[in-house]
Amino acid sequence: MSEFSGLRALVTGGASGIGLAAATLLAERGARVACLDLDPAVPEPLLGLKADVTDDASVRAAVAEAAERLGGLDILVNNAGIGAQGGVEDNPDEEWRRVFDVNVFGLVRVTRAALPHLRASRAAAIVNTCSIAATAGLPQRALYSSTKGAVLALTRAMAADLIGDGVRVNCVNPGTADTPWVGRLLDDAADPAAERAALEARQPMGRLVSAEEVAAAIAYLASPLAGATTGTDLAVDGGMHGLRLRR
Template sequence: MELNGFVAAITGGGSGIGAATARRLALAGAKVGILDLNPGAGHFIKCDVSDGGSLDAAMSELAGAYGGIDFLINSAGISSVGTVEDNDDAEWARVLDVNVTGIARASRAALPYLRRSRSPVIVNLSSIAANAGLVQRALYSASKGAVHALTLSMAADLVGEGIRVCCVAPGTVDTPWVGRLLARTEDPRVRRRGSPRGNPRDAW
């Protein structure tokens, strides 16, 4: 993969899948901007996906530093544990605001720059939770199902402008968030060995 000359903006790029994506793109030659609340490797810009003004400023700073933006990877996200009875309205609003509306905000902020690119792409991070029916993940699963639907609609709206929009839906990944969940189980070592290959309904 040769990405010399391309510029990528990655929300949530300070850790986990976002950080791994940033490293891979940089290895391929892309200039990468890490948009996160917590520092990551590379060009770090402090940014909050729940704040439209913060995203506008971050995209402007990144485009100014590197001459534009070609790729937007919407990796920022948070989780929530529980059944549909366990989370109150405030928790629903918090998770949906980051996981779904955050993608809309980041995309809206990046689009003026993506429209100037010769090969613009938006990649939204969803999850196997959108389709697998995981236990104790009602709110998180709902947010990731919404990411699927949002991706399809964005793709339909933007294809005429030559902007590709796609979505990836990872299964269990060894990230700091999964590590924190494992630490709360009775035997984290057994759970770590079993979760990737077990029933998808038991995945993290």
């Protein structure tokens, strides 16, 4: 039997990319999984529920439905997020508010709604999808990086607050991942092939991270087998955060 047998998981942004990969892997390992998304079309056995993380009423209704249909919640994967490009002066206030509303406040809304259910679990875990952008200075990512820096700090603060409740909180820090969002960035570039090559080259392994590799890290942190791990950020970035190779 898998370590996830009998456990109930909720994944936000679970209909594509890293979220779908994580939801699929958790289900394959025995968990019952609900995916929250704006377009919740997911394959069986995943349960798709429509929710907008910028709308507190929408979040509370979807989390309540997930908990009811799954019979409770043990695992929350806060994966919903959006990207942004540009330096500190390149986006108006409205865009700063929009991206923070999804990437940071959305995480807060979902966690707040899920906590009563998680506190009732004997294997409660929260995994937040953060980013290498939280720990490395990347060009033209000021807004996005600041939201992910907030997610990293929030992960540690939540871990401290919730350890007494038996709720572990960790995050994964992916490097540039081969996801639909990155695909759209490449499509919009003047030279998509050159842009892909540049993104691959800045990661020491010489390629983009796959959604499945990030999902495996999420599953590790969510697993009861990682019961002594909390307040940790796990890099899945091809060595980008720590390696300085000579070319």
